[in-house]
Amino acid sequence: MTAMPAGQRLxxxxxxxxxxxxxxxxxxxxxxDRFGMTPAQVVSDLELAACCGLPPYSxxxxxxxxxxxDLVSARFSRLFHRRQAFSNSEAIAVLASGNAMLALGEGDxxxxxASALAKVSAALGDVDFGVDLGVDADQARALNLIRxxxxxxxxxxxxxxxxxxxxxxxxxxxxxxxxxxxxxxYVSAWCRSSVGWRTFRIDRIMxxxxxxxxxxxREARSDTDGKHDGSAIxxxxxxxxxxxxxxxxxxxxxxxxxxxxxxxxxxxxTNTEWLGAMLCRFGGEINVIEPTEWVDMGLQTAIRMLAxxxxxxx
Amino acid sequence: xxxxxxxxxxxxALLLDTKVPLTLENIASELGMYPADSENRRASFERDKxxxxxxxVPITVVPMSNPVxxxxxxxxxxxxxxxxxxxxxxxEIALRLAIVNLPVSxxxxxxxxxxxxxxxxxxxxxxxxxxxxxxxxxxxxxTKNRSxxxxxxxxxxxxxxxxxVDPYGAICRRGFxxxxxxxRDRQALRTFRIDRIAxxxxxxxxxxxxxxPTDFNVANAITDDPKLLGRGEVTLTNVLIGxxxxxxxxxxxxxxxxxxxxxxxxxxxxxxxxxxxxFRAWLFxxxxxxxxxxxxDLRHEIVEWLSKMASPNQHLGTTQ
Numbered sequence: 001m002t003a004m005p006a007g008q009r010l011x012x013x014x015x016x017x018x019x020x021x022x023x024x025x026x027x028x029x030x031x032x033d034r035f036g037m038t039p040a041q042v043v044s045d046l047e048l049a050a051c052c053g054l055p056p057y058s059x060x061x062x063x064x065x066x067x068x069x070d071l072v073s074a075r076f077s078r079l080f081h082r083r084q085a086f087s088n089s090e091a092i093a094v095l096a097s098g099n100a101m102l103a104l105g106e107g108d109x110x111x112x113x114a115s116a117l118a119k120v121s122a123a124l125g126d127v128d129f130g131v132d133l134g135v136d137a138d139q140a141r142a143l144n145l146i147r148x149x150x151x152x153x154x155x156x157x158x159x160x161x162x163x164x165x166x167x168x169x170x171x172x173x174x175x176x177x178x179x180x181x182x183x184x185x186y187v188s189a190w191c192r193s194s195v196g197w198r199t200f201r202i203d204r205i206m207x208x209x210x211x212x213x214x215x216x217x218r219e220a221r222s223d224t225d226g227k228h229d230g231s232a233i234x235x236x237x238x239x240x241x242x243x244x245x246x247x248x249x250x251x252x253x254x255x256x257x258x259x260x261x262x263x264x265x266x267x268x269x270t271n272t273e274w275l276g277a278m279l280c281r282f283g284g285e286i287n288v289i290e291p292t293e294w295v296d297m298g299l300q301t302a303i304r305m306l307a308x309x310x311x312x313x314x
Numbered sequence: 315x316x317x318x319x320x321x322x323x324x325x326x327a328l329l330l331d332t333k334v335p336l337t338l339e340n341i342a343s344e345l346g347m348y349p350a351d352s353e354n355r356r357a358s359f360e361r362d363k364x365x366x367x368x369x370x371v372p373i374t375v376v377p378m379s380n381p382v383x384x385x386x387x388x389x390x391x392x393x394x395x396x397x398x399x400x401x402x403x404x405x406e407i408a409l410r411l412a413i414v415n416l417p418v419s420x421x422x423x424x425x426x427x428x429x430x431x432x433x434x435x436x437x438x439x440x441x442x443x444x445x446x447x448x449x450x451x452x453x454x455x456x457t458k459n460r461s462x463x464x465x466x467x468x469x470x471x472x473x474x475x476x477x478x479v480d481p482y483g484a485i486c487r488r489g490f491x492x493x494x495x496x497x498r499d500r501q502a503l504r505t506f507r508i509d510r511i512a513x514x515x516x517x518x519x520x521x522x523x524x525x526x527p528t529d530f531n532v533a534n535a536i537t538d539d540p541k542l543l544g545r546g547e548v549t550l551t552n553v554l555i556g557x558x559x560x561x562x563x564x565x566x567x568x569x570x571x572x573x574x575x576x577x578x579x580x581x582x583x584x585x586x587x588x589x590x591x592x593f594r595a596w597l598f599x600x601x602x603x604x605x606x607x608x609x610x611d612l613r614h615e616i617v618e619w620l621s622k623m624a625s626p627n628q629h630l631g632t633t634q
Binding site for chain 1: 316318319320322323324326327328330331344345365366368369370371372393394395396397398399400401402404405406407408409411412413415416417418420421422423425426428429430431432433439441442444446450451452454455457458472482483484485486487488489526530531532533538558561562565566591594595598599600601602605613616617619620621622623624
């Protein structure tokens with residue numbers, strides 16, 4: 001057992017005591033589970049708390065905590081009978097997570113959450129801290145369905161509008177994780193149609209249905225965080241200093257040379273159309289150094305787009 | 315280590331239970347757990363006080379008249395305890411689930427979970443971690459107390475200035491927290507990205523220094539459309555979208571944006587815009603499947619922009 005700093009132990013103790021006061025008799029195992037401790041830590045901290053109380057620290061002034069075999073019972077009359085106030089960060093967490101979940105929640109859980117948040121607002125004060133997860137009702141449904149599939153490791157049948165191919169494809173995928181990058185939700189999955197790891201954008205899934213079939217074991221994706229497509233290629237780019245922040249938010253960005261007026265970084269590119277669009281968007285300020293076959297990607301994309309404007313009107 | 319935990323627990327209990335502020339001498343004699351010599355005793359107590367404050371235990375310091383010049387210490391129950399939330403079991407579970415599924419990426423979520431009855435034993439994982447910003451807790455405090463705040467802000471063009479703002483609310487969107495409030499310098503509603511507030515530059519004024527408009531709602535107060543993040547007048551553009559991208563664009567903008575449907579499956583959408591970089595980013599994302607039709611000066615600008623991208627040695631457009 002590693003020794004925990006006294007502050008951390010105190011914080012946990014101040015959370016456990018009022019919870020015990022409400023819960024009555026509970027098992028050591030449940031306390032350990034809820035508060036992230038080993039049973040031995042629970043016993044040792046509660047035995048210590050049983051020696052605490054008020055002056056003159058006579059038996060009737062000590063906290064009444066009895067640890068008997070695996071069962072804990074506690075009585076508190078006037079101290080630590082109520083929970084400790086939230087810090088600002090904790091209050092933000094309650095509000096932000098609660099409000100965010102309102103966009104994703106379903107059914108009864110949503111009703112309970114809404115009334116819980118109303119009670120929190122009534123008690124803590126009316127603070128308008130919202131979260132916009134960037135999903136509409138259809139996307140929330142797809143997101144929940146896929147999340148369920150991820151948790152239970154089952155498959156999903158999707159109709160997917162590819163951004164870079166001109167059709168809607170029907171696929172069976174084995175989703176392994178959800179991520180949000182730059183306001184868009186993505187699902188990382190093994191795609192049975194493509195026979196490989198792919199990343200799909202939730203807002204391009206036109207229809208999703210669960211397929212109650214267990215996902216087979218697959219070799220893990222090459223990238224550990226699962227954020228990017230398995231087929232991502234690392235490109236080296238150079239850019240002027242004022243674009244550093246914009247670059248740092250790109251997928252898999254890693255700064256190679258972050259000093260001077262011209263800088264270099266690596267980014268992960270899952271498709272060349274995205275790269276071409278990005279290069280055009282920055283008006284030639286970003287250059288691709290590697291791989292060499294992408295050096296003129298911005299130029300080629302610009303020429304393709306220009307052709308649209310320069311063709312004779314039909 | 316255990317001795318210190320025992321002393322800290324007894325200290326909190328003592329200061330919470332006392333009706334009058336206690337001096338360090340009172341505390342030491344009641345607890346009997348501080349060093350006898352006064353210098354060590356003071357140092358040891360100050361370390362405990364700092365630790366308690368770091369753990370969110372609000373110790374109030376009161377100047378004492380007897381003896382003059384000493385301080386008294388007390389913990390006010392109203393500061394220490396959470397107001398009664400009166401949550402039902404299922405409400406509490408819903409709240410805890412929300413925090414586990416969509417936690418904020420600092421220790422605020424862990425702390426809140428502890429105080430709401432701990433974690434779930436198994437089977438629950440985070441879908442997404444909400445971001446944080448160093449000034450967010452101060453912004454929360456000021457928003458809650460209706461306190462005017464002053465801070466140094468670096469705008470998106472990189473210039474820094476002092477701002478004085480009545481904070482009305484904050485919203486987390488696209489991975490960033492935004493503060494929305496009445497900017498006293500500009501005398502208008504303004505949005506600030508909280509991570510662009512210079513660290514430790516924020517100062518919080520007196521409570522109740524402004525009234526938030528009753529109809530204010532942070533989600534409606536700022537646009538979530540980057541194409542409308544500019545300051546200038548909004549231009550309505552018409553953009554032709556090829557059949558291969560028509561579904562995506564119609565889904566994104568809504569059918570009410572479609573002003574023309576062509577026989578080949580193309581659509582013309584009306585797109586409001588006052589921020590050119592975001593508009594270009596959006597437009598170029600569709601590659602050769604999107605074309606600005608009007609207004610003519612914007613179409614011309616896009617052609618210029620793309621021509622600049624292409625090398626002067628290249629022969630543009632094979633279909634000329």
